[in-house]
Amino acid sequence: MQPIRLGLVGYGKIAQDQHVPAINANPAFQLVSVATQGQPCAGVENFKSLSELLENGPQVDAIAFCTPPQGRFALVQQALAAGKHVLVEKPPCATLGEAMALASQAQEQGVSGLFAWHSRYAPGIEAARDWLASRTLQSVQIDWKEDVRKWHPGQAWIWQPGGLGVFDPGINALSIATHLLALPLFVESAELRVPSNCQSPIAASIKMSDARHLDVRAEFDFDHGHEELWSIEIRCTEGTLRLDNGGALLSIDGVPQAVSEEGEYAAVYRHFQQLIGDKASDLDLQPLRLVADSFFVGSRASVEPFYD
Numbered sequence: 001m002q003p004i005r006l007g008l009v010g011y012g013k014i015a016q017d018q019h020v021p022a023i024n025a026n027p028a029f030q031l032v033s034v035a036t037q038g039q040p041c042a043g044v045e046n047f048k049s050l051s052e053l054l055e056n057g058p059q060v061d062a063i064a065f066c067t068p069p070q071g072r073f074a075l076v077q078q079a080l081a082a083g084k085h086v087l088v089e090k091p092p093c094a095t096l097g098e099a100m101a102l103a104s105q106a107q108e109q110g111v112s113g114l115f116a117w118h119s120r121y122a123p124g125i126e127a128a129r130d131w132l133a134s135r136t137l138q139s140v141q142i143d144w145k146e147d148v149r150k151w152h153p154g155q156a157w158i159w160q161p162g163g164l165g166v167f168d169p170g171i172n173a174l175s176i177a178t179h180l181l182a183l184p185l186f187v188e189s190a191e192l193r194v195p196s197n198c199q200s201p202i203a204a205s206i207k208m209s210d211a212r213h214l215d216v217r218a219e220f221d222f223d224h225g226h227e228e229l230w231s232i233e234i235r236c237t238e239g240t241l242r243l244d245n246g247g248a249l250l251s252i253d254g255v256p257q258a259v260s261e262e263g264e265y266a267a268v269y270r271h272f273q274q275l276i277g278d279k280a281s282d283l284d285l286q287p288l289r290l291v292a293d294s295f296f297v298g299s300r301a302s303v304e305p306f307y308d
């Protein structure tokens with residue numbers, strides 16, 4: 001079978017760290033072109049814009065979007081209008097409305113779309129989901145803390161409107177929680193701590209629940225020091241499940257469990273390939289909705305300025 005010819009837009013940190021290695025390791029895809037505004041990608045044709053890539057580049061079947069969320073809507077819209085399948089990094093857009101419009105457009109165009117919630121593909125997630133399916137949940141504690149300087153060095157966009165601040169990594173935890181828990185979550189309250197020189201929070205505390213009054217709490221911190229804390233602990237009547245290292249490790253009552261050997265981005269691209277083959281889409285909006293609702297009901301405190 002011919003590989004899926006892929007273009008990529010936005011050759012920045014995540015494209016270099018994860019997307020291009022995962023694409024190159026998957027024979028179902030062939031990366032043929034990149035549109036970016038920074039350093040070019042070796043071994044493929046590079047363009048300054050998506051328009052140039054579409055007009056002057058080699059034919060592509062699908063496009064992966066790795067630009068910041070602000071401004072991504074118009075780009076993905078353009079790719080969908082050109083009849084391309086799209087893989088869109090998290091968070092899919094700067095607003096829920098934009099993401100909803102893209103989901104509708106993908107359906108109208110009859111192409112495949114994937115809002116790529118990469119943390120859902122962490123090795124321990126499916127085993128955790130299987131274990132939880134027959135358990136009675138009591139409470140969920142999420143701690144998602146990392147150093148913004150390490151993961152987003154010099155990225156001004158993350159502090160600007162639409163950039164999400166600490167919710168940029170926090171949405172990964174929310175994408176796992178919404179995948180693991182059977183009932184839809186909603187935000188009851190939130191405290192957002194916003195540096196006085198930024199538009200987006202550097203830390204947040206969120207209280208969520210569901211229709212069965214599940215107690216779900218999340219602590220997000222973007223100024224945590226070099227060692228990440230990416231954990232989700234779910235207490236059930238039958239025992240306690242814990243995910244660590246962003247879902248790479250799974251334990252139940254303190255006993256380590258077997259997990260998948262596939263990496264997050266390898267699984268993301270395998271899923272995208274499957275969706276294209278099945279003429280299907282996976283465009284879940286729930287993690288973005290929880291972020292939007294946190295901004296709706298959240299109280300804001302101004303904290304000391306942030307400098308990179």
Ligand SMILES: NC(=O)C1=CN([C@@H]2O[C@H](COP(=O)(O)OP(=O)(O)OC[C@H]3O[C@@H](n4cnc5c(N)ncnc54)[C@H](O)[C@@H]3O)[C@@H](O)[C@H]2O)C=CC1
Nearest residue numbers: 010011012013014035036037038066067069089090091151
């Ligand atoms: N930094 C990380 O570790 C991770 C980031 N992500 C997500 O990936 C997305 C991008 O993040 P990063 O790679 O960290 O950002 P980045 O700022 O390092 O890279 C963005 C790239 O997009 C390019 N770009 C911006 N506008 C463009 C346009 N209109 N046309 C072509 N290229 C354009 C920039 O030149 C830059 O190379 C974000 O949504 C982020 O949440 C996901 C997982 C991890």
Ligand SMILES: O=C1O[C@@H]([C@H](O)CO)[C@H](O)[C@H]1O
Nearest residue numbers: 090146151152168169172246
């Ligand atoms: O999506 C993201 O993931 C983290 C980090 O790459 C580990 O998963 C990063 O802060 C955020 O943008």
